[in-house]
Amino acid sequence: MSDETTDGPSGPVTTLATPIRLDFDFTPGVAQSRFLRGLEQGKFMGQRCSVCGKVYVPSRGSCPTDGVPTTEDVELANKGTITTYCVVNVPFAGQSIEIPYICAQVLLDGANLSFMGLIQEIPTDEIRMGMRVEAVWVEPDQLTPSLASVRYFRPNGEPDADYDTYKEYL
Amino acid sequence: MPESEALHASHHLEYPYSRSVGPVIGAFLTGLRDGKLFGVRSPGGSVIVPPTEYDPTTGEDTGEMVEVGPGGAVESWAWVSDPRPKHPLSRPFAWALIRLDGADTALLHVVDSGGPDALATGDRVTVRFRPAAERIGAMADIESFVPEAATGGSAR
C-alpha cells in the first residue's frame, strides 16, 4: 500500500475494533425448570429414564442414550462423591473466586451423572478422588431458582468412597 | 409454587473483537480517517467500493486504490421511521445503497434526508464525515450522507 494515500500524521490503519453485544431472555424449559425450582427449595432434583433407569441431574428432559423424555422426578441426596477434580491456579478476567480453588465433578448419591461444583473448606493439597462431600446452601431466605443457591460443597467426614462405586463415571 | 409460570433469565454475549484489516480494507479505513473515500480497481477495470481483496464477480486479485466520491447517486433506499438502538442514527433516516462517483459498486450507508418524501432513487447525495478529531478509521467516521441539493454542492 503506497504512502501517498495517507497524509495524516499517523500511519495506515491496521486494526478495527468490532465489538458485538447480543442480549437474550432465556427460558429453560420443563426439565431444567424442575431442577431450578428444586434449588429454590434447597433440593437437588433429577429425572429418571423409563428405558434404562438412569437418573440425570440436572436434567434436560431427555435420556441422552435412549432419546426418550425423562418424566419421573427424583430427589437426590444432599451428598455425593468427588469423581475427579482440578485445582485452578489460572487467573482470568471476571474471576470472582480467589485462586487457587478446587473445581470438582460431584456424583450425588442416587445420580448417574456428575456435575461441576466448587469445593471449599479443604486445603487444595488434600483434595482427592472418592472424597465424600455435602452441599452448603445459602440461607433459606436467599434461595433462588439458580445454582447460586448452592454456595459450595465441603467434605462431610464420611470415609472415602470405594473406587468401584464411581469408576463408571470418570 | 406456580410451576406453570415459565422461569426466565436475561443474559448477554459480548465479544470485544479487534480485527486485523490487511492492506486493502486498511487503505479504505485509513482514507475514512483522513476524510476521503476510496475504491479498488479490479483487473477488468471496475472500481469496487468498499474495496475487497478480490473482484466479487471474477475472483481475481484487485489492484490499486482509486479515490471516489465524495458525492454519488442513490441506487436504492429504505425509510426507517423507528430507528433501532444500534442503528447509525437515532432520528428517522434512510438506508441507502450509494453509487459513489467513480465507483462501479454501491456502498451501504444512511442518508439523513429529514423525511421519506425528500429522497428518491437517483438522487445525488454527498458524504458528511465526522469532525477529524473524532475519526478513527471505521465506517462510523462517516456520520451519514446528505442530499447534495441541501448542501448546495459537494461538501467535506
Add this chain to the structure above:
Amino acid sequence: MSPARSVRPVAVASFAQAPNLRRDDQHNEVEMLMPVIAEVFGNIGITKDDVDFICSGSTDYLIGGPFSFVTALDAVGVWPPRAESHVEMDGAWALYEAWVLLQEGVIDAALVYAFGRSSLGNLNEILAVQLDPYYLAPLWPDPVSLAALQARALIDAGRGSEDEFAAIAARSRKDALGNPKAQVAKDQTVATLLEDPYVVSPLRRHALPPITDGAAAIVLAAGDKARQWAPNPVWITGMDHRMETHALGARDLTSSPSTAAAAAAAGVADGPVDVAEIHAPYASQEIIVREALGLDGSVTVNPSGGPLAANPIMSAGLIRIGEAANRIASGQARRAVAHATSGPCLQQNLVCVLEGE
C-alpha cells in the same frame, strides 16, 4: 452428468414439524425436538437404530450459548456413538450433506433435523452479525431493512409493486388456514393489508415473516429401503446450492443468479413443476425467486402458507422440502421444487427437485 443430479435413488421417506409458535417459553430445544423425532420415525415405524447418519442444522446464536447443537442430540439418543454432523445453516443444507453421503453410497438412510427458538434473542441484531464484519455489520442493518432495499430496487426496476407484495401475503396467509402447523393464518383482502403502516418502507408489516420458534425433521432413505419404509416415497431427482458475494453493493438485488444456477444444475426445467415451496421470508423476495426458478403462472406456490405463515429460523428451508414432499406423497402433485435461502437479500440459495413414484 451434473453432480447435482441424483445417480442413486434417494427419497424423502418421512417428514414432521413442531407447532410453529411465536414464543415457546415452556420447552427447551431438546423438549421441542423429541416429539418431532418420535413422529418422523413413528410415521414409518423405524427407530434411531435404523438410520446410519444424523445431520442437523441450527445456530448457537439464537440461544446465545455454545454447543446447543450438541445438546440437541439428547433428543435422538446417541449412545453407542453415532455418525453425525451439523451445519451452522438451515436444515435444508443438513439434508444436502446427508443426500451427498447417500449418493456416494456411504450410507443408506439418514435422519435430518433442524430447530431454533428465535424468541430468545433479538433476531434483528443476531442476523446483522452474519454480515461483512468490516463494512456492513458495524452499521447493524437488520434483515428487514436489507429486504426493504431489495424491495425498492425491485419496484424501481418495474418488476414488483406494493400491491403484488400484499397479494402474495394475502394468498400465503389464506392458504395457511389449511395448514394446522401454521403460525399466522387469516383471510384478509389486499386493500386491508395496504393500510398497514410501513415497518421499513416499502415493506409493510404484512410483507414480513413472523418470528417463530420451531423444529422439523426428515428421514431420507435410498432405493429399496425407501420403498420398504414409506408407502409413498418422494424421490429427490436433483439438488444444488450456490452463493453470491458477501459484498452487498456488488450484487444485483433484483435477481437471484445463485438460485437460477442451482435450479439449472438441479434440473428444475427438465419437466413440469406442479408445486413450488419457496423460502422467501419477505413477500417481495417470492417474485425474485419465482423468476429465478423459471416458474410460470401454472405453478402453485407455497400451498403450506410458506415462510410468511411461519418462519422458524434454521428450520424454514427444511420445512419447504418436507411440505413439497408431502404434496407429492399425498397425490396432490407429481413434481415439485423446494427452495431454501440464507444470508441477506437471498445471498445463498438451495434448490431441490422432487418427484413421485
